[in-house]
Amino acid sequence: xxxxxxxxxxxxxxxxxxxxxxxxxxxxxxxxxxxxxxxxxxxxxxxxxxxxxxxxxxxxxxxxxxxxxxxxxxxxxxxxxxxxxxxxxxxxxxxxxxxxxxxxxxxxxxxxxxxxxxxxxxxxxxxxxxxxxxxxxxxxxxxxxxxxxxxxxxxxxxxxxxxxxxxxxxxxxxxxxxxxxxxxxxxxxxxxxxxxxxxxxxxxxxxxxxxxxxxxxxxxxxxxxxxxxxxxxxxxxxxxxxxxxxxxxxxxxxxxxxxxxxxxxxxxxxxxxxxxxxxxxxxxxxxxxxxxxxxxxxxxxxxxxxxxxxxxxxxxxxxxxxxxxxxxxxxxxxxxxxxxxxxxxxxxxxxxxxxxxxxxxxxxxxxxxxxxxxxxxxxxxxxxxxxxxxxxxxxxxxxxxxxxxxxxxxxxxxxxxxxxxxxxxxxxxxxxxxxx
Amino acid sequence: xxxxxxxxxxxxxxxxxxxxxxxxxxxxxxxxxxxxxxxxxxxxxxxxxxxxxxxxxxxxxxxxxxxxx
Numbered sequence: 375x376x377x378x379x380x381x382x383x384x385x386x387x388x389x390x391x392x393x394x395x396x397x398x399x400x401x402x403x404x405x406x407x408x409x410x411x412x413x414x415x416x417x418x419x420x421x422x423x424x425x426x427x428x429x430x431x432x433x434x435x436x437x438x439x440x441x442x443x444x445x446x447x448x449x450x451x452x453x454x455x456x457x458x459x460x461x462x463x464x465x466x467x468x469x470x471x472x473x474x475x476x477x478x479x480x481x482x483x484x485x486x487x488x489x490x491x492x493x494x495x496x497x498x499x500x501x502x503x504x505x506x507x508x509x510x511x512x513x514x515x516x517x518x519x520x521x522x523x524x525x526x527x528x529x530x531x532x533x534x535x536x537x538x539x540x541x542x543x544x545x546x547x548x549x550x551x552x553x554x555x556x557x558x559x560x561x562x563x564x565x566x567x568x569x570x571x572x573x574x575x576x577x578x579x580x581x582x583x584x585x586x587x588x589x590x591x592x593x594x595x596x597x598x599x600x601x602x603x604x605x606x607x608x609x610x611x612x613x614x615x616x617x618x619x620x621x622x623x624x625x626x627x628x629x630x631x632x633x634x635x636x637x638x639x640x641x642x643x644x645x646x647x648x649x650x651x652x653x654x655x656x657x658x659x660x661x662x663x664x665x666x667x668x669x670x671x672x673x674x675x676x677x678x679x680x681x682x683x684x685x686x687x688x689x690x691x692x693x694x695x696x697x698x699x700x701x702x703x704x705x706x707x708x709x710x711x712x713x714x715x716x717x718x719x720x721x722x723x724x725x726x727x728x729x730x731x732x733x734x735x736x737x738x739x740x741x742x743x744x745x746x747x748x749x750x751x752x753x754x755x756x757x758x759x760x761x762x763x764x765x766x767x768x769x770x771x772x773x774x775x776x777x778x779x780x781x782x783x784x785x786x787x788x789x790x791x792x793x794x795x796x797x798x799x800x801x802x803x804x805x806x807x808x809x810x
Numbered sequence: 811x812x813x814x815x816x817x818x819x820x821x822x823x824x825x826x827x828x829x830x831x832x833x834x835x836x837x838x839x840x841x842x843x844x845x846x847x848x849x850x851x852x853x854x855x856x857x858x859x860x861x862x863x864x865x866x867x868x869x870x871x872x873x874x875x876x877x878x879x
Contacts (some may be wrong), residue, residue: 532839559846560839568838577844581851637854640815728853 375421375484382487383421391486393461395564400452401480402426402429402472423483429638429660429684430714433706434468434504435524436688436696439512439598440679442519445471448478450590453497462489466497468504468529469706473686475660476678492576495585502552503529506589510535510553511597514543516599516649518668520689527700532557548592567798622796625764626803627719627750634748636716640664642692642745643723647674650685658717672732692723718746721803724755728775729764735774735807736783743787747808753780758799777802796798 375383386392395401397662407422415422434442448471463485470482495501501647507530508519515538518520522530544550631653633637641650644663653661663685665671674687690696695709721771722741727733742751754761756775784790788806795802 426869494841494844498844499837500838551847555846556837556839556843558839559842560837563842568842575845575848577848578851581848582844585847586853 375423376416376418377420379484380420380486384485385488386459386461387459389730391456391461392483394459395452395455395480399477399479400448400455400718401483402428404483408645411571414791424483425483428472428474428481430662430686431474431712432662432686432688433696434508434529435520436690437520438668438675439509439518440672440688441473441476441687441778442468442505443593443596444476444685445473445478446501446509446593447590448480449501450586450593451482453495454583454586454590456486457489457579457586459658460489461486462493462495463487463497465496466501466504475682475684475686476675489579492578494577495582495751498585499531499556500529501589502556503531506548507532507535507591509593510549512598512600513540513596514539514549514599517739518689524696527706530601533560539688546592550590553679563676563775593787596652598672598708618799619801622794623721623752623803624649626792626794626796626805627652627721628656629660630719630748630750630805631717634717635660636746636748638662638715639717639719640713640715640745642690642718642720642742644687645670647677647683647687649721650674650687651677651681651683653717653719654685660684661686661702661713663687664692666691667763677718690725693733715746715749718749719751720744720749721752722754722760723744724751724780725758725761725764725775729761729772735772739780739783740787743784743806743808749806751784751804751806752796753777753802753804755800755802758797780804 392401392404400738402425405424407424412422413421434445445468449466449468453466456462465485467482469683470480472481472483473479508523511517511519511530513520519530521799532553536553537550539549539553541602544554579764582608586714604626627649635657637658637669639661641647641653641660641661641663644650644661644665646669647661647663649660650663661684663671663674665674665687666689671687671689674685677683678685678687685762690709696706696709697702698704698706698711722737724735724742727738728735739751743749755761756765756772777800781790781793784804784806787810790804791807793802
């Protein structure tokens, strides 16, 4: 950190806020290092802060509804808490929130600065664009935010959301003010001169807190329009029984996890996180789950939340994963750039890509083994009812989709440690290891 | 450059932190809305004070009995 931010840095640290936020596990811990010993970072640095490395970095366009909602509430809580210490935040970007499991953490230690009496909330528009509006898109219209957010990166503006709303949506005060009115005022300001007086009126602290508390209670009440709240709260009832097949699959995954003992594993097609949980219960410290089904992701969130699991379930389309994007395409790392897993599992996964998305089996296998040096891939044969379902309305143009071809391609890039047939339909688990 | 642009630029300048990656655009609509909400809050407070005065005027008039009974 250079001298520009020194004054704010001192004020904020002396207020006691940072210690309080770190102690309550709302802010990532920091260690103050000697700048003289880290001259290579920046020779103008007056302070050097070090933070623990996160197991996984994720972005709002990869979050499910409950993750984005929890990040939004966390952002508001950090600001409300800061104001008690005479501190405010210089922005409200969703990229300042990261997760450990499904627990949100604030990560930008330099966005805290001294609060000046009467000042406006500089992050208001950003908060609406990056948190409120994407949540409302799903909550009011039933449309998930992910694709739009991934395209725009800075979220969804009120001017964009407002024209999509029906009049009944606008009856809610939070929608009327932060979306409709803000959009109207913004549009009007473009064509009409705004009086100096209108911009000079101070915003009392009480009013600011009132706005923040209003947003907090509004966001707390939001749930996806297309789902009942109880859907992701009842996951255990749906999966309470273990048939023989599931049990064998779980034992195989448990054995794999115990042998690999990796700090981080990736679960591709994690569904409700059932097998992620098996990994975590057998020696893996952290699991990042990936799935494209919003309902499954919400159930995985509920599972991680209820059991306090180190599981972060993210939205992901394997045929089109998050790219390197943002400024200079370096700002937000893509899926491939972030690969850090020592182990991965892809259960009931490959037929969705090979059959439903036309990805050649050989290309798919070589892509999968490059994700992690150790893994378990489930081969689902064509005779399996789930594959038959995918083939129901289309011609079978997949002569290469068979177990022997699968094994052959797998053996080209990895060695097979163990394999096991786990169902009558002929599903097979392959445990592979890439020789280093 | 007119005054409004100057004010907007000044406000933007205040909100931007030192980091090159911390983007922020306060947006005129957001600032106007907050001003409006502050104004509404002030009206509400004034209204509440006024209402309490009316209420206390009537309760004093009708309240013949001493308070401790």
